[in-house]
Amino acid sequence: MVAQEIMDKAVDIEGLSFTYPDGHQGLKNIDLVVYRGEAVAVIGPNGAGKSTLLLHLNGILRGNSVVKVFGLPVEEKNLKEIRRKVGLIFQDPEDQLFSLTVFDDVAFGPINMGYSEPEVKQRVTQALEWVGMNGYEQRSPHHLSIGEKKRIAIATVLSLNPELLVLDEPTSNLDPRSKWSLFELLRQLPVTKIVAAHDLELVRALCQRTVVMDEGKIVAGGSTESILSDVPLLRAHGLAPCLD
Numbered sequence: 001m002v003a004q005e006i007m008d009k010a011v012d013i014e015g016l017s018f019t020y021p022d023g024h025q026g027l028k029n030i031d032l033v034v035y036r037g038e039a040v041a042v043i044g045p046n047g048a049g050k051s052t053l054l055l056h057l058n059g060i061l062r063g064n065s066v067v068k069v070f071g072l073p074v075e076e077k078n079l080k081e082i083r084r085k086v087g088l089i090f091q092d093p094e095d096q097l098f099s100l101t102v103f104d105d106v107a108f109g110p111i112n113m114g115y116s117e118p119e120v121k122q123r124v125t126q127a128l129e130w131v132g133m134n135g136y137e138q139r140s141p142h143h144l145s146i147g148e149k150k151r152i153a154i155a156t157v158l159s160l161n162p163e164l165l166v167l168d169e170p171t172s173n174l175d176p177r178s179k180w181s182l183f184e185l186l187r188q189l190p191v192t193k194i195v196a197a198h199d200l201e202l203v204r205a206l207c208q209r210t211v212v213m214d215e216g217k218i219v220a221g222g223s224t225e226s227i228l229s230d231v232p233l234l235r236a237h238g239l240a241p242c243l244d
């Protein structure tokens with residue numbers, strides 16, 4: 001029973017605080033559990049700590065307490081396995097793209113995981129099709145538009161079929177058609193999702209549960225419907241215009 005409960009938790013965070021090397025405290029005592037199969041949004045104003053929190057999910061940043069992903073503590077000895085399970089799409093696509101061609105960037109993960117050449121090709125084709133970017137294989141990622149870069153960055157993670165998809169502002173810079181096709185794709189992917197977003201349309205369309213962050217803390221959480229209809233809460237945290 002206990003083992004089952006641990007298995008069902010995709011993410012388990014208790015009392016997590018994190019201070020950047022310059023002394024800025026990015027996270028303050030965060031508690032968060034995300035169950036397998038959930039889609040959870042993290043919303044909050046600029047500088048709230050959303051990206052900082054997400055970067056703890058595959059060990060890029062590490063704070064004072066142990067973050068567990070699918071029951072595995074995020075620490076050195078588990079990082080390889082965790083990074084196989086957790087696909088993190090960075091807020092800035094430039095952080096995700098480093099190869100000379102789009103193909104190489106999207107193939108990087110599958111090659112690293114040891115897939116055969118035909119399997120790698122199939123995964124790249126599938127991932128590029130999901131983001132509507134077939135035909136871009138030989139282009140340089142660095143010479144694409146920002147929205148195109150964003151879509152390729154998403155493909156680099158989808159090509160690994162992660163069990164937990166962590167998306168930091170996935171729809172920023174996407175045109176409406178790309179944005180809605182991404183919604184559809186994400187909705188259909190049967191994996192756990194954690195999405196940091198300013199795009200409340202995305203949050204409403206994709207996530208059943210929402211947590212609100214501000215100044216490094218989680219200040220509210222509940223069903224997306226209840227959070228997004230709480231206008232005073234949204235206003236208090238810079239997420240809705242104050243008209244009065």
Ligand SMILES: Nc1ncnc2c1ncn2[C@@H]1O[C@H](COP(=O)(O)OP(=O)(O)OP(=O)(O)O)[C@@H](O)[C@H]1O
Nearest residue numbers: 020022024026044045046047048049050051052053
């Ligand atoms: N490398 C860093 N060194 C020092 N402080 C940092 C660093 N990265 C972020 N911060 C600070 O930590 C706080 C949280 O930043 P974070 O990027 O997590 O916010 P965010 O909620 O993702 O904001 P946004 O909505 O703008 O993406 C901010 O005050 C930011 O200035």
Ligand SMILES: [Mg+2]
Nearest residue numbers: 050051091168
């Ligand atoms: Mg951010």
